[in-house]
Amino acid sequence: MRAVALVAPGQVEIVDDWPEPEPGPGDVVVQIRGVGLCGSDLSVYDGTREVPGMPWVFGHEGGGDIVATGPGVTGREVGQRVVIEPNFADGTCAACLAGHTSACDDRQVLAITRTGILAERVAVPADYTWPISSDWPDVALACVEPLVVAHTAVRRADVPVGADCLVIGAGSQGQLVCQSLLAAGAQPYVLEPHPGRLELALKLGARPAEEHHGDTYPLVFETAGVPSVWEPAYNAVAKTGKLVVIGFNDKPAQLTTIDLVQRQITIVGQLIYDHPVDFQATLAAVSAGQLAPAQTVQGTFGVEETAAALASVREIAGKSWIEFSSWRDGS
Ligand SMILES: [Zn+2]
Incomplete structure (x- = not known):
């Protein structure tokens, strides 16, 4: 079958001899309809994130149609449209048993x-596929997974209705945090140097941080992950407020404990989502019309154009996705 293979850092090729997936016990095979591109894909693509070997196939945000089921699968059948939850927990370690599969x-x-x-x-574990209505547009399949990350961060932060929140960074993760905050009845303010990204965030309902009355917020969401934003993020937290850290890097971040204690600040590291509660909650919100995952999408590329998509993805203000219609039509 065909696949987009990473053959060297920064170089992808379409291959037609990638091994056909065999569904093991409990697995289903999904025929892909759409794949979103995000920062972690780019770090695999450019070689900053190491993978087990080359050629390698990346892409983890998306879904399609179930075309085969392995032994022992119940509750999933051929023909169902599904979104893939791409982090598979072992279900047996102490963290999993405590519900923290992340x-x-x-x-x-x-x-x-x-x-x-x-x-x-x-081929993926059936339990990690989420059936959705077949009238969802393919583009929505490509945006669900990063939306679950954002929606989970907002849900866990217990955001009060009407609260002003600062969102640092308006890349696709920041845009989705803004959308989740608006759905929760809060008002996101955005700090983002890229004019196109800022403009998209404002169009979707965020306000620029310069318009906020006062320098601090009860909740700050850091999505940029670059060292230079740590200080403004931390300083923007109001007394007794919370800083939710979603973006990350490997540089030390400074603070003084006297300031932390006196301002009584909570800092939370937020990694992905827990299985199965967070996909469940986010998909329910999408199905109820509270969240529209495709709103932040600005770039659409056919699967043959994946190399071009990867080359331009950093210049596109919103999210880019790859659509697979030409491979499904048998061309
Ligand atoms: Zn585990």
């Missing part, structure tokens, strides 16, 4: 520890 000791990650979904078909 902290699983042996978490398998599509595109990082197992080959990803920029391929015609992929």
Whole structure:
């Protein structure tokens, strides 16, 4: 079958001899309809994030149609349209047993520890596929996974209705945090140097941070992950407020404990989502019309144009996605 293979850092090729996936016990095979591109895909693409070997297939945000089921699968059948949850927990470690599958000791990650979904078909555990209505546009399949990350961060932060929140960074993760905050009845203010990204955030209902009365907020969401934003993010937290850290880097971040204690600040590291509660909650909100995952999408590329999509993705203000219609039509 065909797949988009990473053959060297920064170089992808379409191959037609990628192994056809075999569904193991409990697995389903999904024929892919759409794949979103995000920062972690780019770090695999450019070689900053190491993968087990080359050629490699990445891509982890997306879904399609179930075309085969393995032994022992119940509750999923051929023909169902599904979104893929791309982090597979072992379900047996202490973190999993406590419900924190995001902290699983042996978490398998599509595109990082197992080959990803920029391929015609992929085998995944049935429990990690989420049936959705077949009238969802394919573009929505490509945006659900990052929306779950954002929506989970907002849900766990217990954002009061009407609260002013600062969102640092308006890349696709920041845009989706803004959307989740608006759905929660809060008002996001955005700090973002890129004019196109800022403009998109404002169009979707955020306000520029310069318009906020006062320098501090009860809640700050840091999505940029660059060292230079740590200080403004931390300083923008009001007394007794909370800083939710979603973006990250490997540089030390400074603060003084006297300031932390006297301002009584809570700092929370927020990594992905827990299985199955967070996909469940986000998909319910999308189905109820409270969230529209495709709103932030600005770039659409056919699967043959994946190399061009990867080359331009950093210049596009919103999210880019790859659509697979030409591979499904048998061309
Ligand atoms: Zn585990």
